[in-house]
Amino acid sequence: MIHASLVCRGCSGTLYAVSTNGGGAESLPTWKVDHDHSPASCPLRPLLPLEGTAAHIRELPDAGHVLTGSA
Numbered sequence: 001m002i003h004a005s006l007v008c009r010g011c012s013g014t015l016y017a018v019s020t021n022g023g024g025a026e027s028l029p030t031w032k033v034d035h036d037h038s039p040a041s042c043p044l045r046p047l048l049p050l051e052g053t054a055a056h057i058r059e060l061p062d063a064g065h066v067l068t069g070s071a
Contacts, residue, residue: 007068008035010044017057028053031060
């Protein structure tokens with residue numbers, strides 16, 4: 001699943017999010033969130049990509065620091 005309309009809090013750049021399902025019916029998806037085009041000037045670059053297993057993008061480590069708006 002690919003999510004759109006994610007914006008980086010550090011540089012206002014567009015982020016993409018991709019999730020893959022672990023295979024089991026009750027398993028949580030594995031996420032990767034990163035800049036579409038990684039700007040050299042983004043102060044949050046060290047936090048990206050956000051990666052991990054979670055029910056929702058907002059549950060990934062550092063998501064509250066990086067993501068703006070609703071996902």
